[in-house]
Amino acid sequence: MTLLTMKGLGRAGYHIARWSARLLSFNYELEYKPGNQNVVADRLSPLPLPSPDGPPEDEDVVVALITSTLTAVTREQFQAACSACPIQQKLQEFLTKRWLSHPKNLDPVLLPYFRVRDELSLFDGCVLRGTHRLLVPEELQSKLIHLAHDTHQGIVRTKQRLQDLYWWPGMDSQTEAFIKSCVTCQMHDKTAVTCTPPLQPVPLPESAWEKVAIDTIGPP
Incomplete structure (x- = not known):
């Protein structure tokens, strides 16, 4: 099916139909030109030059708009949150002095930290696990998850971004729960199983004709 043929009329694509409609307003003659003389123009040549007297150009089409009200956590904010966190203060006391010999005498909230006590250290008013992973106070945990998931990547990449720099007990489970409740991620999840709604009898x-009469005429 070609552009000027009538064969397959009504089955052509919309773009072909538009091209055919534009040609209807012209009187033209078709002239054959050998392929060796038909030099293909570059992509910039067919573009018209802007005219100051011409109509205004079309406005740009917005494909995607990404906005975020989240801001990065500064060093001062992080240190202030550590100073205000009671768990951090207790851990700093243990790291400065000495851990208890047995966890049975320890506050249950501190048990997850007791298991990794040999990996914890104190640096510049903050608690580190290992060489560089900061222990995040409870006040900033939710905000850091938001920041790590700001571009709506999956669970694995979000957890990886957090695990490279931070740690706190239950970080993975909190991250998974947050992403599973993210509306944007759920809308674009190709693995989500859709359920057919129940029929409404x-x-x-x-x-x-009782229903038609009621709908069109109304009650007496």
């Missing part, structure tokens, strides 16, 4: 009319 309509009561049968008592006589012929």
Whole structure:
């Protein structure tokens, strides 16, 4: 099927139909030109030059708009949150002095930290696990998850971004729960299983045309 043929009329694509409609307003003659003389123009040549007297150009089409009100956590904010966190203060006391010999005498909240006590250290008013992973106070945990998931990547990449720099007990489970509740991620999740809604039965009319009469005429 070509542009000027009538064969397959009504089955052509919309773009072909538009091109055919534009040609209807012209009187033209077709002239054959050998392929060796038909030099293909570059992509910039067909573009018209802007005219100051011409109509204004079309506005740009917005494909995607990404906005975020989240801001990065500064060093001062992080240190202030550590100073205000009671768990951090207790850990700093243990790291400065000495851990208890047995966890049975320890506050249950501190048990996850007791298991990794040999990996914890104190640096510049903050608690580190290992060489560089900062222990995040509870006040900033939710905000850091938001920042790590700001571009709506998956669970694995979000957790990886957090694990490279931070740590706190239950960080992975909190991250998974947050992403599973993210509306944007759920809308674009190709693995999500859709469920067919249950049928809503309509009561049968008592006589012929009863429903049509009620809908169009209304009650007496």
